[in-house]
Amino acid sequence: MPSSPSAGVTLADVAAAAGVSTATVSRVLSGNYPVAVRTRARVTAAVDELGYVMNANARALARSRASTIGIVVEDVVEPFFGYIARGVERRAAELGLACLIMASRGSKERELELVDLLRAHRAGGVILVGGSADDRGYRTKMAQRARALADEGGHLVLCGRPPLSDGVPTRSVSYDNEGGAFAITSHLLAHGHRRIAYVGGPDRLSTHTFRLAGHRRALEQHGVVWDDDLVHVGQFGAEFGHATLTALLREGLDATAVFAANDAVAVGVYEAAEEAGISIPGDLSVVGYDDVPVATQLRPRLSTVSVPLEELGRRAAELCVAEPGTLDTDATVGTHLVLRDSVAAPRTTGPLRA
Amino acid sequence: MPSSPSAGVTLADVAAAAGVSTATVSRVLSGNYPVAVRTRARVTAAVDELGYVMNANARALARSRASTIGIVVEDVVEPFFGYIARGVERRAAELGLACLIMASRGSKERELELVDLLRAHRAGGVILVGGSADDRGYRTKMAQRARALADEGGHLVLCGRPPLSDGVPTRSVSYDNEGGAFAITSHLLAHGHRRIAYVGGPDRLSTHTFRLAGHRRALEQHGVVWDDDLVHVGQFGAEFGHATLTALLREGLDATAVFAANDAVAVGVYEAAEEAGISIPGDLSVVGYDDVPVATQLRPRLSTVSVPLEELGRRAAELCVAEPGTLDTDATVGTHLVLRDSVAAPRTTGPLRA
DNA sequence: GATCAGATAGTAACCGCTTGCTATGGTCGA
DNA sequence: TCGACCATAGCAAGCGGTTACTATCTGATC
Missing domain, CATH: 3.40.50.2300 (Response regulator)
Structure with missing residues (x-):
């Protein structure tokens, strides 16, 4: 194996150039031990004359961290x-x-x-x-x-x-996943929604389960009967939001709002609604979670839960x-609600279809 | 099963546990030197009994990379x-x-x-x-x-x-920044646009200068006279796109299309157009560059240059x-054009204003 | 003038792993 | 049976810093 012609500059090189020991160089570089001003100056001069950069691995090894x-x-x-x-x-x-x-x-x-x-x-x-x-x-x-x-x-x-x-x-x-979900669901409820479809992430993923829990708590607190059929568990992504709403719309969606468990899911929901000619929030209200930039890029702008x-x-x-x-x-x-334009009063007609 | 000794487990610990030298352990771990099957087995057993993980810093130091x-x-x-x-x-x-x-x-x-x-x-x-x-x-x-x-x-x-x-x-x-810009500008030209505003990134930034160069080459090749006033140089972001188009619209935009030097700029352009009640692509055609997801989230979907x-x-x-x-x-x-819905024939009326 | 503390600098033993070189034991061909 | 060879395993010298401990030089104190 051919060894590299010139390896990097080492502490020893700097020490030699400055006419001091490696310990001294190490000390001025670490700055955790007294070194005379003039010595320090010689060392720093040598350091940047040689373009020395400390070997982080060696340091990590010696410091064991x-x-x-x-x-x-x-x-x-x-x-x-x-x-x-x-x-x-x-x-x-x-x-x-x-x-x-x-x-x-x-x-x-x-x-x-x-x-x-x-x-x-x-x-x-x-x-x-x-x-x-x-x-x-x-x-x-x-x-x-x-x-x-x-x-x-x-x-x-x-x-x-x-x-x-x-x-x-x-x-x-x-x-607070649970609290944010509680709050945004409450927002939907305050607008008069009673049948809200939940479209969310992988089963057994904590983010999802807590959001769903908060959602459920809000529903219960408002005396809305829980309906398992309104819960759609899959992935945290636009794909899933799109596929889910499309399927739902095909068979007739008996809900007036969708709680997309994150903004990415909401993106998919928006797309499906658009393809089906369904207007948001006229026909269907939608809320998300996270408040990432896409929430303000969507039209109507998405009401969601802001997470710092x-x-x-x-x-x-x-x-x-x-x-x-x-x-x-x-x-x-803390989290807080960001209310934009994707929620309105529920429509009063029957199930929604494509 | 893996019991944890209170410092980190080292090669030496593994060696001791397996009754071999550290060299041997190192060799089975690196797999670049013959080690007898039984020895190897003893070592690997020791490794996962102790829950050993190699110290990457030590290795990096020894291997000097x-x-x-x-x-x-x-x-x-x-x-x-x-x-x-x-x-x-x-x-x-x-x-x-x-x-x-x-x-x-x-x-x-x-x-x-x-x-x-x-x-x-x-x-x-x-x-x-x-x-x-x-x-x-x-x-x-x-x-x-x-x-x-x-x-x-x-x-x-x-x-x-x-x-x-x-x-x-x-x-x-x-x-190919230059080539992509050339292509997308040509696309605009093919639709009949002759006055195209360029809204792009920091001066002296290579990405920007090459895109602008390609844009210019396309214009020249089509015999369109170059107009410095159509070039707006600032930043590669939605903020800048928004501010620029807003300002332009206020003073009357004498152009029928905007070449946003990247998709983020296009986002800002869309926002400004929306605020000004200007329709894309009816009143103004817009193209971007990069083809990031937002390009398909925008309405109308953005025609842009796809970069892998x-x-x-x-x-x-x-x-x-x-x-x-x-x-x-x-x-x-290579790059390629992704044509979507943000380009149409130029309007024929005068300058566009908010 | 001798003593002593304080300020600096040097010495050298690691940190944990790699690897060139050497040692050992067994297999083979002669 | 003996030396040549293989296949393996061990030894130990680094890799480039850090830092406890020791040494040296001062000026200050008595």
Whole structure:
């Protein structure tokens, strides 16, 4: 194997150039030990004369902790994850941390693998974003990862998902899925809607189950009888929203409003309505969840639940490196309704069809 | 099953548990040296009994190259970057690489810093995404980084931006900004448009200048006289599109079509048109560039230039680790027109106003 | 003038893994 | 039976920093 002709500049090179020991150079670079002004000057001069950049791996090895945090999302392009990732990345940058990003594509097995991969990189914290599976084996395995991570000096940070079992060393920052769903459903109810179709994400995904729970609670509180047939569980995406509403419309939709469990689903619902010649909100009211940009791009603009996604990400990043006792390790940020133009009084005619 | 000793489990622990030397464990884990089947079995057993995960930093240090690549984008949530990032992340995952992501927020200074940060992490490759500044000092400094990176055994990969000067060791994968702009402008011309407003990104940003160049070439080829007043240079975002068209409409827009230099700008243009009560494409035709999802969410659907963003990202990831001679180190992927509903024949009345 | 504390700088032992080189045991052909 | 060869496994020297501990040089104190 041919070895690289000129390797990078090392601490030793800098030390030699500055006429000091590597310890001294290390110290001026870390800035955590007194170094005489003149010595420091010589060192910094040498550093940028040689264009030296510290080897982060060597430092991580010596300090036995990397200046890196990891974030696991389902999909990088989905705005829900994108905004959280942006918050994480920005706060991480402010804190001098690099940010490893990985996508699970919704696979829980892969998520577990990715956590291990991040552990391998000795990330100071691993952020798991979005709903989690409500699955026994999964929870056990993740709890085990959380413990291992803690043993290694890191933290498992749950972002927008409920904690694991008690006693499992995790930190978390989330928002109120149940409450937001309760509020937006109440909004629909206040407009007079009584039959509301719910179109939402994967079964057993916490985000979905909590939103559905809030929805249900609002209904019950208003004395509306629960109807299982109005609940459509599938995926958190435009595809599913489109397919579901299309199918519903084909067989006659006995509802006056749709609660799309997130804005992406609402996009699909809008498309299906458009194709079927159904007007929103005239014939059908629609609400979403998350308040990502598409909500304002849709026509009519979508009424939805605003979640401070970027803020969520920033908090998560902080939790990755916070000293114990410094921060609230299980925070919740608020959500609020954003009322736009997609809700009106229910129509009074019979079932809606394409 | 995996019991966790309180520090991290190390190679030595595994070696002890399996009754072999660390060298042997390292070898079975790397799989690049013959190890007897039974020994291998003992080792793998020990590995997962202890829940061992390799310390990636130590490995990177010993191998003097990390299994990590870096990607620098302007903004994580912008779909243009998001799709490229997705391609990078996915291909990286397939190649067993972790992916460090950082956002420059459009600052060239910050971009340079981030490259150094990524160098520090000994990333095998550093991917720079999106248009680059046409600035002498910047180019020089970046060229210097490229050389340093090459010396350290890595690669600077330019994704969607032109190469630096000759002789600078970079790899690149891009698409045809000029050609796509030429094509979409020709499309407008074919519909009879002669006065087309261009609304585009930051001055001196390569993406913008090439798109404008293609636009201009199409105009010239059709014998349309060039009018500087139709060119509006600012930012690549909805804000700018909105502000620009609003201003234009206020003073009377003497054009029948708008070439939004990317889809985000088109979003702003649509909004401004809507607010002004101007119909697209009846009163004004609009085209975009990139073909991100919003193009199909807009009404009317936006005609635009499709860029294989995810593919671009995948190629970039490959270039980060490709052995010399293996791959074309300066590839170009094709673009194509996606014609939808935002273009019609020009209106024949005078200037358009709010 | 000797002593001592404070400020700096140097020494060297790691951090956990890789890998060139060496050692060992068994198999074979002569 | 002996040396040549294989196939395996171990040894130990790094990789490039960090940092506990030690050494040196000052000026201040008595």
